[in-house]
Amino acid sequence: VALTVETGRAPDLSAFLKRDGGETRLDLLVPGARCAACLGKIERGLTALPGVSTARLNLTSHKLAVTFKPGAADAGQVLKTLDRLGYQAQPYDPGRAKVEHDREGRRLVLAMAVAGFGVMNTMMFSVPLWAGIFGQELGPASRTLMMWLSGAVATPCALYAGMPFFQSAWRSLRVGRANMDVPISLGVLLALGISISETLLHGRDAYFDAAVSLLFLLLIGRWLDHQLRARARSAAEDLVALQSAPATVIDAEGRTVSVPVGEVKPGMVVLLRPGERVPVDAEVESGLSELDNSVLTGESRPVAVRPGQVVRAGALNIGGALRLRALVAAEDSALAGIARLVEAGAQSRSRYVRLADKAAALYVPVVHTLAALTFAGGWALGLDPRQALIRAVAVLIITCPCALGLAVPAVQITASARLFRRGVLVKSGAALERLAEVDHVVFDKTGVLTEGRPSLLDGDTAALRLAAPLARASSHPLARALAREAGDGPVAEDARETPGEGVEAVIEGRVARLGRAGFVGAKAMPRGETEIWFGFDGGEAWRFAFSDRLRPDAAQTLRALEARGLTVEIVSGDLDAPVAEAARSLGVAAWRAGVWPAEKAEAVAGLKAQGRKVLMVGDGLNDTAALAGAHCAMAPGAALDAAQNAADLVFSGEGLMAVVDAYDVARSARTHALENFGLSALYNVIAAPAAMLGLINPFVAAIAMSGSSLVVTLNALRTGVRARSEKEMGVKERAAAR
Amino acid sequence: MNILVFLAPFSLGLGLIGLGFFWWSLRADQYDDPVGDAERILLDDPEDRPAT
Numbered sequence: 091v092a093l094t095v096e097t098g099r100a101p102d103l104s105a106f107l108k109r110d111g112g113e114t115r116l117d118l119l120v121p122g123a124r125c126a127a128c129l130g131k132i133e134r135g136l137t138a139l140p141g142v143s144t145a146r147l148n149l150t151s152h153k154l155a156v157t158f159k160p161g162a163a164d165a166g167q168v169l170k171t172l173d174r175l176g177y178q179a180q181p182y183d184p185g186r187a188k189v190e191h192d193r194e195g196r197r198l199v200l201a202m203a204v205a206g207f208g209v210m211n212t213m214m215f216s217v218p219l220w221a222g223i224f225g226q227e228l229g230p231a232s233r234t235l236m237m238w239l240s241g242a243v244a245t246p247c248a249l250y251a252g253m254p255f256f257q258s259a260w261r262s263l264r265v266g267r268a269n270m271d272v273p274i275s276l277g278v279l280l281a282l283g284i285s286i287s288e289t290l291l292h293g294r295d296a297y298f299d300a301a302v303s304l305l306f307l308l309l310i311g312r313w314l315d316h317q318l319r320a321r322a323r324s325a326a327e328d329l330v331a332l333q334s335a336p337a338t339v340i341d342a343e344g345r346t347v348s349v350p351v352g353e354v355k356p357g358m359v360v361l362l363r364p365g366e367r368v369p370v371d372a373e374v375e376s377g378l379s380e381l382d383n384s385v386l387t388g389e390s391r392p393v394a395v396r397p398g399q400v401v402r403a404g405a406l407n408i409g410g411a412l413r414l415r416a417l418v419a420a421e422d423s424a425l426a427g428i429a430r431l432v433e434a435g436a437q438s439r440s441r442y443v444r445l446a447d448k449a450a451a452l453y454v455p456v457v458h459t460l461a462a463l464t465f466a467g468g469w470a471l472g473l474d475p476r477q478a479l480i481r482a483v484a485v486l487i488i489t490c491p492c493a494l495g496l497a498v499p500a501v502q503i504t505a506s507a508r509l510f511r512r513g514v515l516v517k518s519g520a521a522l523e524r525l526a527e528v529d530h531v532v533f534d535k536t537g538v539l540t541e542g543r544p545s546l547l548d549g550d551t552a553a554l555r556l557a558a559p560l561a562r563a564s565s566h567p568l569a570r571a572l573a574r575e576a577g578d579g580p581v582a583e584d585a586r587e588t589p590g591e592g593v594e595a596v597i598e599g600r601v602a603r604l605g606r607a608g609f610v611g612a613k614a615m616p617r618g619e620t621e622i623w624f625g626f627d628g629g630e631a632w633r634f635a636f637s638d639r640l641r642p643d644a645a646q647t648l649r650a651l652e653a654r655g656l657t658v659e660i661v662s663g664d665l666d667a668p669v670a671e672a673a674r675s676l677g678v679a680a681w682r683a684g685v686w687p688a689e690k691a692e693a694v695a696g697l698k699a700q701g702r703k704v705l706m707v708g709d710g711l712n713d714t715a716a717l718a719g720a721h722c723a724m725a726p727g728a729a730l731d732a733a734q735n736a737a738d739l740v741f742s743g744e745g746l747m748a749v750v751d752a753y754d755v756a757r758s759a760r761t762h763a764l765e766n767f768g769l770s771a772l773y774n775v776i777a778a779p780a781a782m783l784g785l786i787n788p789f790v791a792a793i794a795m796s797g798s799s800l801v802v803t804l805n806a807l808r809t810g811v812r813a814r815s816e817k818e819m820g821v822k823e824r825a826a827a828r
Numbered sequence: 829m830n831i832l833v834f835l836a837p838f839s840l841g842l843g844l845i846g847l848g849f850f851w852w853s854l855r856a857d858q859y860d861d862p863v864g865d866a867e868r869i870l871l872d873d874p875e876d877r878p879a880t
Contacts, residue, residue, distance in 0.1 A: 126867030149864030196854060203854075207847045211840055239836055 107165060110157060113143060116165050118154045118179040120172065123147055128177070135175050139163055154179065195320055198313045201251040205306035208247025209299070215240035216299040220789040223294075230292065237289040237296045244298035245282055251305045252278050254312065270450035270495065273457055277490035278305060284483045295480055300487050300791045307799045308495040315499040318506055318519055337369035338362075340413070351420050362412040368405045372414035374398060378591075379409030382567070392567075404711050408567055410587070444520050445760075446498045449767055453494065457778075461485045464782045477784075485781040488791055489774050496799050497766035500806035505759035508809070513727075513742040514752050521738030523763075524722040525756035527703045531651055531749075532694060532716070534708035535662035535672050538726060539644045539746070542709070544568055544620055544636035546575045553632035556597065557624040560585060560604040564593040568622045568636055569604060592622075601627035638668070645676050647746040654753065656705075661685050661693055663712045691715035707749060709733050724749060755809070762809045766802045773798040 108115045123132060129147050132154065136145035141162025147154045156168050165181075172179045215236045222228035228236075252275065259271035278301050285296040337351050338361040346361055351369045354360065360369060368381070380392040383405050392408055395401060401414065461482045468478030502519035509516055516522060533539055544567060546554075558576035561569040563585035582595035582602075592605010603610045603625060610623040612631035625631030641647075648658050660681040662669045669683035685693065690708075694716045697704050706713070706720035709729035717723035717736040725733045727742030734740050741748035777794055780786055786794075853859070 126870055129864060129867055130871045147864065148861040149867060150861045199854060200851065203847060203850050207843050211843050214836075214839065235832070243840065 112159070113157045114160045116156045116158075116168060116181070118156065118168075118172075118181055120147065120152050120154050120177050120179045122177045123149065123152055123154070131175055132172065132177065135171055136168060139167060139171060142168070195313075195316055198254065198309060198316055201254060202306065202309040202313055204247050205251035205302055205309055208244055208251065208302040209306045212240045212244045212247075212299045212302055215243070216788070216792070219296065220792075223787055223789055233294070234289065234292055237285070237298075240296065240298045241286060241289055244302045245286070248278060248282055248298075248301045248305055251302070251309060255305070255308070268450070268454045269447060270454075273450075273454050273486070274304075274308060274490060274495070276458075277301075277486045280483045281487050284480060288480070291476075293476075293480075295484075295788060297483070297487055297788050297791065300788060300795065303792065304487070304490055304795060307796070311496040311499040314503045315519060318499070318503055318516070338366075354416050354420060356416050356418055358416045360414040360416055362407050362414055364407055364410060366407055368401050368403050368407070368414070370403050370416050370420050371400065371418050372403075372416045373400050375413040375415050377410055377412035379407055379412050380566075382406040382408050444498075445523050445763055446494070449494060449497075457486070457489045457774075460489070460778055460782070467782075468784075481782065481784050484784075484786045484791065485778055488777045488781045488786055488794060490795075494767070494770050496802050497770060497806075498763050500803050501759050501763045501766060501809050504806050504809040505755050509739075509752055509755050512748065512751055514748050515740045515742075516752075517738050517740075521722060522756045522759050524703075524738065525705065525753060526760035528656065528705040528722055528753070530657045530659070530697060530702045531705045531707065532659050532661050532697070532720070534706075534710065534713050535660055535664055535669055536638060537709040537728065538707050539660065539672060539676065540638040540640050541744075542638065542728060544571045545639045546571060547635040547637050549634035550632050553624055554634070556602070557604055557632070557634075559597060560593055560595055560602055560624070563587075563595065564604065566593075566605075568620065568634075569593065571636060572604075572622065572634060597626075600629070603627070607631075607633075640672060640675065641744065641746045643745050643747050647750055648676055648678060650747070650750045651753070654750075656753075661690055661716075663687070663690070663710070687712040687715055691719045694719045705749075705753075708737075724752065759809050762806055766805055769801055769805065770798060773801075 108117075120132065123129065126149075129149055132147050133145045136142050136156055139158075142156060142158040144157045145154065158164075158168070169179055218228060218236050219233065219240070222233055255271045255274045255278070258269065259275040262269040263272060281297040281301040281304075285298050285301070288294070288296055337349055337354050339347050339349050339354065340359040340361055341347055354370050359375065360372060362368060362379075364379075374395055374397050376397055378394075378396055380394050381401060382392050383402070394409075395412070400417065401412075403420070464485050465478050465482035468481050469475055473481070498519065502516075502522055505522055506516040506519075536542055554572070554576055558573060559580050559582035561572040561576065562579065562581040564570070564573075564587055566587075582593075582597060585593050585595040587593045588605070588609070592603055592609040594601060594603040594605075596602070604622065607613070607621075607623045610625040610631050611628070612623045612625060612633070620636040622634050622636070623631050624634065651658055658678055658680070660669060660673050660676075660678055662681070662683050663685050664683060666683045669681055673679075673681040682693070690713060694704050694706060698719070698721070703721040706717050706723045707725070708714075708717050708723070709726050710733060713725075714733050714736045717725065717733060722739075723737040724739045724741060725737035727734075727740055729737070729740070739752055741752065773794070777786070780790075
């Protein structure tokens, strides 16, 4: 997003309030609340307010629920109190975010608990059985009793805990494919079946404990994978909920009503205050203002609008208030076209085959052939069919992809936790796999390579001091940039702001103006820069020029990417001159300017057709289609919500080096995942022949299985360790900021 | 060995009670805010103080 505007206006929160009995409930997201002190401060500070009955902060999700008596307190007071305590809060609509209870996660946890219970209690009876194998005293009657008892505990537990795998295996078999869950289900069910029949026939080999512990270990992997996705999903839902800022509609009687954007119909009159985004494509009825179209086109310069002009949904109002007449409904706005492109991109991405599924495609036929050969060969070589079957099942159990099931999730959860600590949010494990394959990086300019807000290029220091009080009184982004440069100080009294023109006030007894050249009374020639003028009535005028500064570590990031053998390109919707300038100072040869949103997506699709794997880094609405279409996509935390939703990874903070960090960790994650596959393969190469020769008994199976899982998990913990350490990164970034 | 008739069901029963408690705690949203709950026990609740 090119320009950020902070307005002092109190937001209209009526759309976020919920009636709950005789009380009103307000849900807020407080991202800054991170410690116990915050918890006490916020809850105590709010409950001290008259009329507020409860305030409860969830420190895990940073959500705050406040209930108060209508009339005795109001939402504005709550926000003001939070602001005074030093916390920024945003209204949040849990209904819209569909934060339904995470059913799948709970089922997995419960299955894991049941499997855990099963493992522990089956072991109670398995240990005597193992002792029996090693010639300790255990009569046939006691052995059968132990087998019956362990079967009675393990069978129901395994059937319940295995459900997620059985269902997934069945779904995959129905469409004629075999995923990793097919050998798992088959192994577990056969192990249970053969153990029951052995118990009935007073045999020796019962694999009840192996069946449940297998499920327990696999469920850990499954749950880790689920956690990774759930965390990203809740982040995406937070964004959707925050996006639900209502539109202000003026009804037939002239009253202002705030309604959800989805309910704005063609012909309705919408009031657009400064700092708000245009909700739907509309025509300006009255008012003068400037719009920031950067999220639509990437162009950073504000555009003046007057009555009769058409404005596009998503544009940000940075001037005065406007009355708009809606032309279309929200779903038909310019935004919707981009949304369709995004959907198409997301679909093509869902066809990506994950590493674990590739491994399963190789693994499943091999293992099943081996088991079948064991049975047929054993029978042919003179074993009785029952013994041959037991050996075949032992092959299936011992090669059951326990380590394989943990190999990838354990690595990815470690990688994403490391990245999370560096401010990078990974949305899915598949995203890390795709990021590791990237060979070409496409950057958007505004807001990605640059800071996305104007900063003062040059200007007279004495004039800056004089203009500062006026600048502080205005909410225009250029004035704010000027005020930021000047630092704290007095604010001009009685300042009058003319929308789209400038601000004026009396300073030191003279009328001073800050704004467009014409407004200040200066003769200006267009110089291709964003500018603002300051002058006294009838006196000299000074010019302040602004530009969107490059991020301090942009050049360093591009060099680091090139050093890793990636090619870099800039594709921007901005004008030729600023893009060329940025490309020159960053030393990038390949750049394109003036590109429309659909063309960006085409550019990415074109690279894809050439066989390149593209990483797209973008932040605007104009980037979303390209983000969704790219092999992998990243967006900065300051990006528009839609862009963050279309991206696979979101990085926060000022530094662009996060892109390099994410790439390094993703590569490291792939290396370790492949190592894990290697370790599991090695284990299988040793264990499978042993099982075929009948050297495996239930005790050896239990040791081998948990041993291989442990090795794989320990290896996963090494992921990303050798990427830049956090301390080193902090030093570099501080140096770059200076 | 007769003691098994008593001990085996008894230990299984204990395990089941534990499992039941876990199921209850999951249903009762006990794991909604692990970070906050860990910090909350360290806070002095003003309401717990004796009235002065």
